[in-house]
Amino acid sequence: EPEVTQTPSHQVTQMGQEVILRCVPISNHLYFYWYRQILGQKVEFLVSFYNNEISEKSEIFDDQFSVERPDGSNFTLKIRSTKLEDSAMYFCASREQGAGTDTQYFGPGTRLTVL
Amino acid sequence: AQSVTQLGSHVSVSEGALVLLRCNYSSSVPPYLFWYVQYPNQGLQLLLKYTSAATLVKGINGFEAEFKKSETSFHLTKPSAHMSDAAEYFCALVGGSQGNLIFGKGTKLSVKP
Numbered sequence: 191e192p193e194v195t196q197t198p199s200h201q202v203t204q205m206g207q208e209v210i211l212r213c214v215p216i217s218n219h220l221y222f223y224w225y226r227q228i229l230g231q232k233v234e235f236l237v238s239f240y241n242n243e244i245s246e247k248s249e250i251f252d253d254q255f256s257v258e259r260p261d262g263s264n265f266t267l268k269i270r271s272t273k274l275e276d277s278a279m280y281f282c283a284s285r286e287q288g289a290g291t292d293t294q295y296f297g298p299g300t301r302l303t304v305l
Numbered sequence: 306a307q308s309v310t311q312l313g314s315h316v317s318v319s320e321g322a323l324v325l326l327r328c329n330y331s332s333s334v335p336p337y338l339f340w341y342v343q344y345p346n347q348g349l350q351l352l353l354k355y356t357s358a359a360t361l362v363k364g365i366n367g368f369e370a371e372f373k374k375s376e377t378s379f380h381l382t383k384p385s386a387h388m389s390d391a392a393e394y395f396c397a398l399v400g401g402s403q404g405n406l407i408f409g410k411g412t413k414l415s416v417k418p
Contacts, residue, residue, distance in 0.1 A: 196348075221404060223404075223405060223406075225406075225408075231410065232408050232409060232410040232411065233349075233395060233397075233408040233411075234408070235400070235401070235405040235406065235407065238403040238404070238405050240403065245403045246401050246402065246403040246405060248405075281348065281349065283349075285404065291337045291354065291356040291399070292404065293339075293351050293354065294351075294404070294406060295351075296341070296348040296349035296350070297348050298346070298347055298348040299348055
């Protein structure tokens with residue numbers, strides 16, 4: 191069964207460093223998402239991406255964040271200058287083109303630890 | 306604003322007992338609602354979803370949920386808990402025009418032998 195994959199599973203970085211989190215969505219899906227979950231808190235929407243551009247973003251997704259689909263298969267989230275409060279689990283998700291009722295399929299997540 | 310509230314951050318049941326995980330929502334438009342399960346060190350897996358068809362929705366692993374508009378609820382139930390049901394469960398609704406999900410805080414289910 192097709193699945194969303196994410197690498198790395200765990201990333202440790204120093205404050206102020208740039209990190210890139212990678213995701214490979216399911217191949218025929220057209221909508222892509224990033225969410226994050228700070229330890230002990232709820233899963234929060236960051237950004238959605240469709241047709242090679244951001245289609246919606248939350249207030250969390252500030253200028254420090256960017257997303258890219260560089261080669262038609264990977265979907266990346268970049269944090270330019272990490273802060274301590276960026277430590278969280280980051281989930282990628284994808285879904286087929288269609289109504290909002292379509293299922294979003296989630297990857298296993300990348301745990302980002304900022305020291 | 307749309308929101309999801311899950312009552313009880315931790316629920317503990319005995320094996321074979323009824324599982325009831327509560328979810329209430331707030332939405333100004335007819336909601337599309339989902340339950341996801343997260344096993345340790347894994348991603349979120351869809352259990353079931355409500356998309357305005359039948360109000361009683363059956364999902365995987367024997368779980369079901371009933372949409373009650375009058376109570377703005379979408380509680381998840383399973384008649385008989387199994388040890389393998391121990392996980393964290395998230396209720397979510399579609400919050401944006403691009404299908405992004407708004408999640409509750411999650412409920413961790415423990416199953417005692």
